[in-house]
Amino acid sequence: MDRFSWTSGLLELGETLVVQQRGVRLCDGEEKVKFDTGVLLLSTHRLIWRDQKNHECCFAVPLSQIVFIEEQAAGIGKSAKIVVHLHPASSNKEPGPFQSSKYSYIKLSFKEHGEIEFYRRLSEEITQRRWENMPTGQTIQVNKDPQAGRIRAVGIVGIERKLEEKRKETDKNISEAFEDLSKLMEKAKEMVELSKSIANKIKEKQGDITEDETIRFKSYLLSMGIANPVTRETHGSGTHYHMQLAKQLAGILQTPLEERGGIMSLTEVYCLVNRARGLELLSPEDLVNACKMLESLKLPLRLRIFDSGVMVIELQSHNEEEMVASALETVSEKGSLTADEFAKLVGMSVLLAKERLLLAEKMGHLCRDDSVEGLRFYPNLFLTQS
Amino acid sequence: MHRRGVGAGAIAKRKLAEAKYKERGTVLAEDQLAQMSKQLDMFKTNLEEFASKHKQEIRKNPEFRVQFQDMCATIGVDPLASGKGFWSEMLGVGDFYYELGVQIIEVCLALKHRNGGLITLEELHQQVLKGRGKFAQDVSQDDLLRAIKKLKVLGNGFGIIPVGGTYLIQSVPAELNMDHTVVLQLAEKKGYVTVSEIRSSLKWETERAKQVLEHLLKEGMAWLDTQAAGEPQYWLPALFTELYAQEITPEEAKEAIP
Numbered sequence: 001m002d003r004f005s006w007t008s009g010l011l012e013l014g015e016t017l018v019v020q021q022r023g024v025r026l027c028d029g030e031e032k033v034k035f036d037t038g039v040l041l042l043s044t045h046r047l048i049w050r051d052q053k054n055h056e057c058c059f060a061v062p063l064s065q066i067v068f069i070e071e072q073a074a075g076i077g078k079s080a081k082i083v084v085h086l087h088p089a090s091s092n093k094e095p096g097p098f099q100s101s102k103y104s105y106i107k108l109s110f111k112e113h114g115e116i117e118f119y120r121r122l123s124e125e126i127t128q129r130r131w132e133n134m135p136t137g138q139t140i141q142v143n144k145d146p147q148a149g150r151i152r153a154v155g156i157v158g159i160e161r162k163l164e165e166k167r168k169e170t171d172k173n174i175s176e177a178f179e180d181l182s183k184l185m186e187k188a189k190e191m192v193e194l195s196k197s198i199a200n201k202i203k204e205k206q207g208d209i210t211e212d213e214t215i216r217f218k219s220y221l222l223s224m225g226i227a228n229p230v231t232r233e234t235h236g237s238g239t240h241y242h243m244q245l246a247k248q249l250a251g252i253l254q255t256p257l258e259e260r261g262g263i264m265s266l267t268e269v270y271c272l273v274n275r276a277r278g279l280e281l282l283s284p285e286d287l288v289n290a291c292k293m294l295e296s297l298k299l300p301l302r303l304r305i306f307d308s309g310v311m312v313i314e315l316q317s318h319n320e321e322e323m324v325a326s327a328l329e330t331v332s333e334k335g336s337l338t339a340d341e342f343a344k345l346v347g348m349s350v351l352l353a354k355e356r357l358l359l360a361e362k363m364g365h366l367c368r369d370d371s372v373e374g375l376r377f378y379p380n381l382f383l384t385q386s
Numbered sequence: 387m388h389r390r391g392v393g394a395g396a397i398a399k400r401k402l403a404e405a406k407y408k409e410r411g412t413v414l415a416e417d418q419l420a421q422m423s424k425q426l427d428m429f430k431t432n433l434e435e436f437a438s439k440h441k442q443e444i445r446k447n448p449e450f451r452v453q454f455q456d457m458c459a460t461i462g463v464d465p466l467a468s469g470k471g472f473w474s475e476m477l478g479v480g481d482f483y484y485e486l487g488v489q490i491i492e493v494c495l496a497l498k499h500r501n502g503g504l505i506t507l508e509e510l511h512q513q514v515l516k517g518r519g520k521f522a523q524d525v526s527q528d529d530l531l532r533a534i535k536k537l538k539v540l541g542n543g544f545g546i547i548p549v550g551g552t553y554l555i556q557s558v559p560a561e562l563n564m565d566h567t568v569v570l571q572l573a574e575k576k577g578y579v580t581v582s583e584i585r586s587s588l589k590w591e592t593e594r595a596k597q598v599l600e601h602l603l604k605e606g607m608a609w610l611d612t613q614a615a616g617e618p619q620y621w622l623p624a625l626f627t628e629l630y631a632q633e634i635t636p637e638e639a640k641e642a643i644p
Contacts, residue, residue, distance in 0.1 A: 076625060077550045185457045190425070225465050288540065351558075
């Protein structure tokens with residue numbers, strides 16, 4: 001890390017930006033240093049690092065100092081890294097963040113990805129050595145103003161200004177966005193307070209608030225994204241929206257259910273419906289709340305929850321208990337089956353196959369053999385042959 | 387002599403008074419609901435204004451999304467509860483996370499036969515990014531975690547298990563209690579664990595260690611290497627990316643969602 005020199009981060013005449021990546025941490029050899037979140041910029045001449053929190057903290061090393069680079073793949077809790085091996089610092093190198101280092105290499109840790117692209121570009125620049133064709137390489141050492149610590153760039157002022165402006169603009173946008181967000185949240189907080197007070201009133205005057213008003217209130221809560229445990233106990237989370245949704249689902253799911261033997265897991269339904277919609281997708285909670293209303297709306301589908309917690313949608317005409325009988329036949333034919341094998345035979349998802357076999361076991365038709373090789377089901381001979 | 391307060395007349399009078407009281411009670415709620423309705427309209431306008439200026443910021447900037455989510459949580463609002471909510475409709479946050487949910491489900495399903503339904507957040511992140519293609523919006527690990535938390539309600543066993551400095555994502559309804567979690571955390575360092583290591587690190591008896599490991603084997607979340615030098619090693623395929631990365635094959639992708 002002692003090969004770096006402080007810089008303003010502005011590009012020199014003839015120097016071009018190649019690629020940049022946010023979220024990069026630096027390590028001095030194997031040791032972490034305090035520069036843990038920065039933007040890493042690759043130009044035709046240098047590798048520049050600027051602290052994301054403190055833009056004044058910016059330093060660079062010329063690409064000519066690089067001996068070779070290697071990649072370190074990502075692991076658990078570890079980001080992908082590039083290891084940069086460097087020549088010893090020249091004696092007239094400008095001061096930087098470190099006076100000395102016991103390592104001759106640094107590591108760039110890509111916490112927000114981008115390592116692969118950056119490595120590719122860095123390799124290219126090192127191979128092409130474009131800095132040798134452009135004279136700027138020398139001027140970095142010249143024209144330095146020691147007091148301000150800034151390097152006055154030679155020539156094209158417009159480029160620097162634009163970069164600086166863009167950075168300021170981005171910063172301004174973000175701070176404006178945060179300010180507006182905070183103001184918005186203040187107003188949202190008022191809404192939450194108001195809804196709490198109404199909810200309390202409802203609790204106090206149990207039964208003195210009409211059905212209509214309860215439904216209205218619930219739809220307000222839905223719009224704001226406020227959960228209300230009070231009405232949920234007595235009236236559930238459903239609203240008119242969910243009722244409509246339930247009816248829509250009954251229409252959309254009829255054919256897919258028939259194609260899949262009359263039963264689908266809720267995750268399958270979630271994917272199917274949202275893939276079909278493309279826009280204005282359903283939230284998982286929307287789906288569950290709508291499905292909870294299927295039965296009471298007397299629609300031809302129903303929600304069923306297995307002991308394991310797995311949730312499925314079944315056609316009303318579907319009778320899982322009958323399917324168990326045919327499952328028993330299948331298992332008997334083969335002697336024994338695991339959920340995977342059964343699923344493949346019958347053409348079901350493994351999840352639902354397992355639920356069917358478990359139900360068959362619950363009903364006493366199958367026995368399990370639970371070993372490290374997996375869960376295998378056999379016909380319950382204790383029942384049939386006793 | 388007149389008796390006061392008793393008799394049919396008094397009862398009727400009392401009933402009338404009660405009815406009037408009830409009426410007033412309903413009117414009170416009506417007032418507040420009307421007020422809420424008005425405030426809701428105002429809030430919607432504010433949100434529309436915010437959206438017109440900053441919708442892009444939310445879409446493009448994962449850090450801003452985190453700020454937004456944290457602020458919502460602090461005041462007790464869940465912007466992802468419903469696709470019909472204002473937040474979702476006007477800021478488009480809903481679609482972003484719900485679609486991410488679909489992609490997460492598909493990746494987990496495609497790889498389940500390999501890792502038993504356990505996958506590291508890193509690998510999930512990589513696979514999801516790959517599936518989204520070059521031109522899609524960037525997605526952070528925080529985004530994935532929020533999407534997964536929402537998926538839990540579908541009953542498919544989605545869970546988030548902290549291990550080492552990261553998380554294992556569970557996508558099957560297998561029961562994993564504290565014992566299992568602790569062993570997973572122990573295995574995270576090297577990708578595998580042995581009975582002796584469990585005994586020495588956690589101070590458990592052999593029987594307890596074996597039970598946990600056998601459960602993981604049965605669920606397909608651990609593989610047994612009996613040929614290892616010394617004692618058998620229990621490897622977690624979920625942690626295999628440390629050793630070698632694998633792509634989802636076209637067959638696996640097809641089996642994901644029928």
